[in-house]
Amino acid sequence: MLSGFYSSAETALTSLNVIRIKSIAKLRSGKKRTRARIVFNLVKNYNLTLTTILVGNTIVNLVIGTLSTILFVDSLKLGNIAPVVSTIVSAVLVLILGEIFPKSIAKMYPEKIALAYAYPLYVLNFLFYPLTMIFKLFQLKNESPTSSEQELIELVSIIEREGVLEKGERDLIESAITFDEKSIHRAMQPKARVRYIFSDTPAKVIREIYLKETYSRIPVVDSKTQEVLGILNIKDYITEMLQNKNPLLKDLITEPLYISKRTKLNQALELLQSERTHIAIVCNNKEKKDFSGIVTLEDILEELVGEIYDETDKIGLVQEVGTYKFLVDGRTNLDVLFRFYLKSKSPILKRSISVEEWYRFKTKNHNKAIKKTSPGFKYRNYRFEVAQVKKKGQVIFKVEVLTKVSLKNEWD
Missing domain, CATH: 3.30.465 (Uridine Diphospho-n-acetylenolpyruvylglucosamine Reductase; domain 3)
Incomplete structure (x- = not known):
C-alpha cells in the first residue's frame, strides 16, 4: 500500500496540469486552495520532492522484501527455497499493487490524487529533508531552460485542438511568440512598390497623389542622388498649400528614420514608438543610408495580428x-x-x-x-x-x- 502511495504520487505530480493547479492556488477561498498551493510548491521544487518519493519508496520495498523472507522462512517452513519464493511473490505484488495499478489510477486522475496527497507529501518532505539535502549535493545543475519556444507553440496547438482556443487566437499567440525572431524584410515594402516623390515634384502632382492614392505620408527623394531627404505629411502640405500657394517641400519634410532590413520586428517596433513616427526607411547599410524600401507601424503590427484594413484600403476579391x-x-x-x-x-x-x-x-x-x-x-x-x-x-x-x-x- 505504501509502495503504491509513492508510485502514484510520482505519476500524479508529473501528469497534472500545473497551470490549472496554479489557478486554483490563486483563489481567494476554497477547500482546494491550501492543498493546491502545497502541490504547486511540490512541483516547483520537484527535484526535492522526487528524492523524497524515491527514498520513501526504496525503504518500503526493502521492508517488503525483508518481511516476505521472514514470512516464508519462519511461518511457511519452506526451507532453502524460501528466499526464491519470497523474492518472486514480493516482486509480483510490488509490480502489480505497488507500480502498475496505482500509476494507472494516478495517470487517469492526476489532479485528484495530487490534491489528496498534498498534506502527506508535505510532511514526508519535512521528515526526509536532511536526506534529500545530502542527495541534492550530488545532483548536476541543469543550466538549459526547462521549456523552449517550440514546446510552447506545441502546447498552444494542443490547447487549440482541445477546443479551449479559437484558431485565430492560437495564431495570434504563435505570432507573438515568434515575433522577435522575424526581421524587417518580412514586413517591408520594397522600393519598387513604394510611391515616393522627388524634391522638385510640382504641387499639382502632390495634390493628385493625395486625392487618388490617399497616402498620408510619402518619402521625398533627391532627384540627383536618389537619397531620401525626408518624409512628407501630405495633409500638412495640402493645408499649407491652401494658405500659401507655393509651399516649399524642404520646410515641411521631417528627418527620415533609417532601419536596417536585418533589424528584428520587435526592435523596429520599439524604435518607431520611441521616435514617435509611423514610417521608416529600410536600408541595407545604415552608414550608406541606401533606399531599399519602407516599413510602417501598420506593416509591423500586421505581422502580429494579421491584415489591418482601414477606410482607405482597396478591397480585393x-x-x-x-x-x-x-x-x-x-x-x-x-x-x-x-x-x-x-x-x-x-x-x-x-x-x-x-x-x-x-x-x-x-x-x-x-x-x-x-x-x-x-x-x-x-x-x-x-x-x-x-x-x-x-x-x-x-x-x-x-x-x-x-x-x-x-x-x-x-x-x-
Whole structure:
C-alpha cells in the first residue's frame, strides 16, 4: 500500500496540469486552495520532492522484501527455497499493487490524487529533508531552460485542438511568440512598390497623389542622388498649400528614420514608438543610408495580428473581415482561395473554376439565380454561405474556418 502511495504520487505530480493547479492556488477561498498551493510548491521544487518519493519508496520495498523472507522462512517452513519464493511473490505484488495499478489510477486522475496527497507529501518532505539535502549535493545543475519556444507553440496547438482556443487566437499567440525572431524584410515594402516623390515634384502632382492614392505620408527623394531627404505629411502640405500657394517641400519634410532590413520586428517596433513616427526607411547599410524600401507601424503590427484594413484600403476579391472569416467575390479562382487565403489544399477538380461555379456544383444549383437566402454548405472545416447578391448578379460569399468547438453543433 505504501509502495503504491509513492508510485502514484510520482505519476500524479508529473501528469497534472500545473497551470490549472496554479489557478486554483490563486483563489481567494476554497477547500482546494491550501492543498493546491502545497502541490504547486511540490512541483516547483520537484527535484526535492522526487528524492523524497524515491527514498520513501526504496525503504518500503526493502521492508517488503525483508518481511516476505521472514514470512516464508519462519511461518511457511519452506526451507532453502524460501528466499526464491519470497523474492518472486514480493516482486509480483510490488509490480502489480505497488507500480502498475496505482500509476494507472494516478495517470487517469492526476489532479485528484495530487490534491489528496498534498498534506502527506508535505510532511514526508519535512521528515526526509536532511536526506534529500545530502542527495541534492550530488545532483548536476541543469543550466538549459526547462521549456523552449517550440514546446510552447506545441502546447498552444494542443490547447487549440482541445477546443479551449479559437484558431485565430492560437495564431495570434504563435505570432507573438515568434515575433522577435522575424526581421524587417518580412514586413517591408520594397522600393519598387513604394510611391515616393522627388524634391522638385510640382504641387499639382502632390495634390493628385493625395486625392487618388490617399497616402498620408510619402518619402521625398533627391532627384540627383536618389537619397531620401525626408518624409512628407501630405495633409500638412495640402493645408499649407491652401494658405500659401507655393509651399516649399524642404520646410515641411521631417528627418527620415533609417532601419536596417536585418533589424528584428520587435526592435523596429520599439524604435518607431520611441521616435514617435509611423514610417521608416529600410536600408541595407545604415552608414550608406541606401533606399531599399519602407516599413510602417501598420506593416509591423500586421505581422502580429494579421491584415489591418482601414477606410482607405482597396478591397480585393478576398477580404478578411474577422478571425478566420472572409468575404469572397464569387469570381475568385477556387484554387487561389484555398491555397493563398485558407492555406489548404484546393478541392481536386479537373479544371480551374471560380468560387461561384463551385458553389453551384456543391448545392446542385446549375441554372437558378443565387439569392441571399440560398443554402450554405460545409466542406472540410470550412463553411460557405451567401453573404450578398449585388444588382448585377455579382455574388459575395462568406467563408468561415470552423474550429473543433464550433464543429460540434455545425450543420451539414
